[in-house]
Amino acid sequence: MDDINLQKAIEYYRNNQSHFIELLKALSAIPSISFPGYSAQEMERSAQFIKKEFEKLKLEHVDIITLPGAHPYICADICKHPNAPTILLYAHHDVQPPLRAEVWNSPAFSPEEREGRLYGRGTADDKAGIILHIASLASCIAASGCVPLNIKLLIEGEEETGSEHIDSFLQANPERIKADCVIIADSANFDTGIPSLTTSLRGLAVLEVTVSALESPLHSGLWGGPIPDPVIGLSKILSSLTNKNGDIAIPELTKLIPTLSKKDNDDIMSIPYTTDMFRQQARVKSGVNLHGKNQELLFKIWRQPSININGIESGGKKVGNVIMDKAWARVGLRLAPEMPANKCVNFLKKFLVAKCPHNLHLEIDNSPAVDGWQTDTTHPAFETARKCMQEAYEAEPVIIGSGGSIPLVLSLANMLEEVPILLTGIEDPYTNAHSENESLCLSDFHKAVESQIRFFYALASTS
Numbered sequence: 517m518d519d520i521n522l523q524k525a526i527e528y529y530r531n532n533q534s535h536f537i538e539l540l541k542a543l544s545a546i547p548s549i550s551f552p553g554y555s556a557q558e559m560e561r562s563a564q565f566i567k568k569e570f571e572k573l574k575l576e577h578v579d580i581i582t583l584p585g586a587h588p589y590i591c592a593d594i595c596k597h598p599n600a601p602t603i604l605l606y607a608h609h610d611v612q613p614p615l616r617a618e619v620w621n622s623p624a625f626s627p628e629e630r631e632g633r634l635y636g637r638g639t640a641d642d643k644a645g646i647i648l649h650i651a652s653l654a655s656c657i658a659a660s661g662c663v664p665l666n667i668k669l670l671i672e673g674e675e676e677t678g679s680e681h682i683d684s685f686l687q688a689n690p691e692r693i694k695a696d697c698v699i700i701a702d703s704a705n706f707d708t709g710i711p712s713l714t715t716s717l718r719g720l721a722v723l724e725v726t727v728s729a730l731e732s733p734l735h736s737g738l739w740g741g742p743i744p745d746p747v748i749g750l751s752k753i754l755s756s757l758t759n760k761n762g763d764i765a766i767p768e769l770t771k772l773i774p775t776l777s778k779k780d781n782d783d784i785m786s787i788p789y790t791t792d793m794f795r796q797q798a799r800v801k802s803g804v805n806l807h808g809k810n811q812e813l814l815f816k817i818w819r820q821p822s823i824n825i826n827g828i829e830s831g832g833k834k835v836g837n838v839i840m841d842k843a844w845a846r847v848g849l850r851l852a853p854e855m856p857a858n859k860c861v862n863f864l865k866k867f868l869v870a871k872c873p874h875n876l877h878l879e880i881d882n883s884p885a886v887d888g889w890q891t892d893t894t895h896p897a898f899e900t901a902r903k904c905m906q907e908a909y910e911a912e913p914v915i916i917g918s919g920g921s922i923p924l925v926l927s928l929a930n931m932l933e934e935v936p937i938l939l940t941g942i943e944d945p946y947t948n949a950h951s952e953n954e955s956l957c958l959s960d961f962h963k964a965v966e967s968q969i970r971f972f973y974a975l976a977s978t979s
């Protein structure tokens with residue numbers, strides 16, 4: 517390995533940490549919210565900000581790419597080593613809406629450092645990912661005039677709203693993403709100070725269920741009794757979805773839960789995890805019984821399906837004495853990584869229909885389901901990444917799953933086939949991503965940059 521340049525690059529980063537944190541603050545101050553109803557100009561402003569930083573690094577083919585109806589992507593590359601591998605670096609520049617202003621301890625878009633963390637919307641998810649890429653590249657360039665291998669960058673603008681256009685983007689720009697290894701810096705560490713590689717994601721399906729009996733609400737005194745109540749009907753359907761242990765009670769669906777390999781099983785069992793840690797991280801109220809204990813909880817959130825009712829509506833709090841005409845619920849189904857999402861949705865629909873009482877009218881709408889993802893970790897890039905993390909964090913890395921879904925990962929995996937995809941990231945259980953008071957652990961951010969610098973040199977030296 518090119519030890520001298522590696523040491524120089526790390527030294528450069530250590531001497532310039534505050535510059536990159538200032539850069540992260542400036543980028544996080546731009547309210548680039550990709551949701552409908554928010555200013556598309558802010559998305560454009562953050563794209564321009566990133567483009568300018570890429571240009572300062574003298575990267576090549578720095579472009580803002582737009583597709584009809586999609587927020588801007590920023591791409592760039594620096595490919596000067598014909599015989600060295602190419603790494604694709606990904607992050608996203610859009611953020612979630614800030615939610616309740618009064619709950620933030622400092623304004624969402626005025627990033628503020630407190631007790632070793634940087635608070636603000638996007639400071640972790642995922643503007644930290646962008647600055648991580650910029651800082652690691654800048655450090656290599658400062659150390660030796662160049663990055664030791666070939667780099668491509670893809671910064672997306674609509675990850676938070678479901679990456680609706682990512683497949684068309686990837687198909688239209690295959691050269692922009694062709695690589696031998698991908699780093700997606702949009703995941704989380706298992707805990708602060710514990711570097712982690714995420715190797716599985718759950719699938720996701722969302723169904724909107726409406727149960728109705730009447731054309732409009734009726735006086736419950738004059739009509740109550742003979743008419744099957746749609747709200748009770750919906751409640752009965754929903755309550756049949758899980759058994760008393762909280763497990764999904766749809767036999768056709770649970771038959772599709774894959775058995776874990778011994779390695780996957782051992783990886784999870786090797787994590788020292790306790791029920792108390794879970795309760796604290798999820799802020800579960802005292803006295804509430806969990807389904808499962810210790811590592812079982814990790815199996816449940818990473819490797820098993822789960823159902824939640826995301827929302828339920830009928831009448832509302834100001835309702836009078838009526839029989840409601842209809843009731844609505846949003847049912848969210850998370851799937852184990854290898855479960856076929858569309859097949860599972862069909863089983864769920866069939867089950868809902870079968871459980872609907874009294875011939876009440878039942879309507880089910882669903883958007884396309886997202887499959888889960890699981891990667892084989894035998895490619896040497898995983899071991900190299902593990903080693904670099906271990907050196908940078910001075911802590912043993914853990915292999916983890918994520919209960920969430922990232923549609924882009926699956927799209928890239930389908931397109932790049934055997935190419936290893938490394939999901940790294942700088943969130944942690946205290947980040948509060950998507951919620952108020954989002955924050956980034958600064959000491960872990962620095963370690964993540966050093967780890968990525970190490971990875972560049974290590975991968976370059978193996979080629």
Ligand SMILES: [Zn+2]
Pocket residue numbers: 608641642675702
């Ligand atoms: Zn993200």
